[in-house]
Amino acid sequence: MATIIFAVLLVAGWLIVRGGGRGTVLAAWTVSLCAILLLFNYHVGAKLPLNF
Amino acid sequence: MTGRLGFWLAHLFVLAYCGVLLGGFVVQFVTGDLPCPLCILQRMAMMLVAFGPLYIIARTRRGDVRLADYAMGYGMSIVAAVAGAAIAVRQILLHIVPPDPGYGSPLLGLHLYTWAFITFCVVLVFCGVSLIFARALVPRGVRFGWPSKVVCGLFLVIVAANLVVVFLQAGFHWFLPPDPDRYEIFHGLALWSAGAISGGATE
Numbered sequence: 001m002a003t004i005i006f007a008v009l010l011v012a013g014w015l016i017v018r019g020g021g022r023g024t025v026l027a028a029w030t031v032s033l034c035a036i037l038l039l040f041n042y043h044v045g046a047k048l049p050l051n052f
Numbered sequence: 053m054t055g056r057l058g059f060w061l062a063h064l065f066v067l068a069y070c071g072v073l074l075g076g077f078v079v080q081f082v083t084g085d086l087p088c089p090l091c092i093l094q095r096m097a098m099m100l101v102a103f104g105p106l107y108i109i110a111r112t113r114r115g116d117v118r119l120a121d122y123a124m125g126y127g128m129s130i131v132a133a134v135a136g137a138a139i140a141v142r143q144i145l146l147h148i149v150p151p152d153p154g155y156g157s158p159l160l161g162l163h164l165y166t167w168a169f170i171t172f173c174v175v176l177v178f179c180g181v182s183l184i185f186a187r188a189l190v191p192r193g194v195r196f197g198w199p200s201k202v203v204c205g206l207f208l209v210i211v212a213a214n215l216v217v218v219f220l221q222a223g224f225h226w227f228l229p230p231d232p233d234r235y236e237i238f239h240g241l242a243l244w245s246a247g248a249i250s251g252g253a254t255e
Contacts, residue, residue: 001226002092006215009099013211016106017204019113022124029103029128033135036096040139043089046230 001042005035058122058182058189059112062105063203065129065178069102070203072171073210079164080217085156086232090143092218094168097136099211101175104129106207113196122190126179133175140169 012028020028076095079085087095108125111117143165147154154163162170182189222228223236 002089002096002222002228003215003219005096006211006218009096010208010211010215012103013099013106013208016103016110017208019110022121025103025107026124026128029100032096032100032103033132036093036100037135039089040093040135040142042227043093043230044142046227 001039005032005039008032008035055188055190055192056194059109059191059194061182061189062108062125062191063199065105065175066102066109066203066207069098069171070206070210072168073098073214076164077213077217079156079159083157086221086234088143088155088232089228089230090139090146091155091165092228093139094136094143094165095214097132097139098168098171099207099214100132101129101136101172102207103132104179106204108191109196109200109204112191112194112200116193117191119186119190122186123183126182126186129175130179133172133179137169137172137176140165140172144169 008028009032012025012032015028016025073095076087076091080087104125104127106125107128108117108122111121111125143155144163147163156164159167218228220235220237221232223240225236229236
């Protein structure tokens with residue numbers, strides 16, 4: 001999953017650098033953010049409770 | 053003058069995160085500390101943060117940057133920095149109670165995830181100040197020259213390098229192990245070749 005997200009980030013970065021439109025950039029960035037948050041959610045659930 | 057300042061500050065922003073991400077590689081390959089899933093997530097968040105100034109730099113390809121584009125760039129960075137800070141705080145809290153030694157080797161007395169949290173806080177302050185003075189700092193009279201190409205190219209190369217390294221680390225597994233101690237792709241290949249050899253011997 002991390003590999004796929006890095007691939008998405010690479011595509012998003014390439015779109016930004018190539019001068020993509022506002023909507024395209026925002027869409028690519030939002031997809032990347034949601035993917036990262038989903039993976040974060042999985043790892044929060046998989047790891048033991050906080051060490052308080 | 054301030055228009056140029058805003059342009060070069062965006063370059064400095066991206067370069068600073070390139071340095072941080074390269075520092076992560078140094079720790080990974082020189083000291084041999086493999087990044088855990090939360091460390092990888094923080095790297096991703098750093099890239100997402102850097103997309104903001106990268107967007108501002110790239111907009112100069114089309115001439116002067118509009119105030120809306122400038123605000124959108126740093127707005128993206130702020131949202132991503134909040135997400136990154138949440139990930140870093142999660143990892144800090146996992147190791148906060150003594151005698152937990154923390155994950156990985158400390159650098160200048162702090163673990164890398166604590167440094168990551170500090171960088172996200174710095175980003176929040178920087179973006180806030182940049183947006184306060186946005187009208188003055190919007191890039192004007194600048195062009196997308198070779199320094200911009202170098203900075204953007206370096207950033208994309210670092211993202212690509214992370215893609216390769218995380219593939220080596222995760223192999224064909226869907227998720228990274230919680231406490232990684234080997235590159236799964238090499239381990240998997242070794243098992244595969246051993247299986248192929250033993251399979252060949254029995255036939």
